[in-house]
Amino acid sequence: MAAAGGGWDVAPENAALVEEVSVPARGIDHLLRLLPFTSVIQLNLNHNQLRSLDGIQACALLQSVDVRDNLLDDTVRMVAQLGQLKRLERIDARQNPFSRHFMGSTSPTAHDASPLAATPCRVRLYWR
Numbered sequence: 001m002a003a004a005g006g007g008w009d010v011a012p013e014n015a016a017l018v019e020e021v022s023v024p025a026r027g028i029d030h031l032l033r034l035l036p037f038t039s040v041i042q043l044n045l046n047h048n049q050l051r052s053l054d055g056i057q058a059c060a061l062l063q064s065v066d067v068r069d070n071l072l073d074d075t076v077r078m079v080a081q082l083g084q085l086k087r088l089e090r091i092d093a094r095q096n097p098f099s100r101h102f103m104g105s106t107s108p109t110a111h112d113a114s115p116l117a118a119t120p121c122r123v124r125l126y127w128r
Helices: 012-017 075-083 097-101
Strands: 020-022 042-044 064-066 090-092 124-126
Touching: none
Parallel strands: 020 042, 042 064, 064 090, 090 124
Antiparallel strands: none
16 A cells, blocks of 8 residues: 555554555655554655664565665664665665765675675665
């Protein structure tokens, strides 16, 4: 179920039914409102003011998340938060402060000093 208003404005008692939330460019700076959205599989939060993904763990069924163009700058923290989501297949985190300093390689066999180097990859991550 995708809800009107991108899903963000759903009554709390109906939030668990929502599978898609799309709230780009709304000035969102935290994810506390996500806690009742336990069935979300697709989440679009691009062009907001997020500095962390605290609270995203509530979306255990999440398969795809778009956090492009936010204020995310801690790659290790982001990977730890998203790593708890066992169904996650796609992350788009381009145009965040961490991506300007990211030392990773686009090569899937590269081993370097990036925070993601030791992380087993089961997710497609876009960061540049």
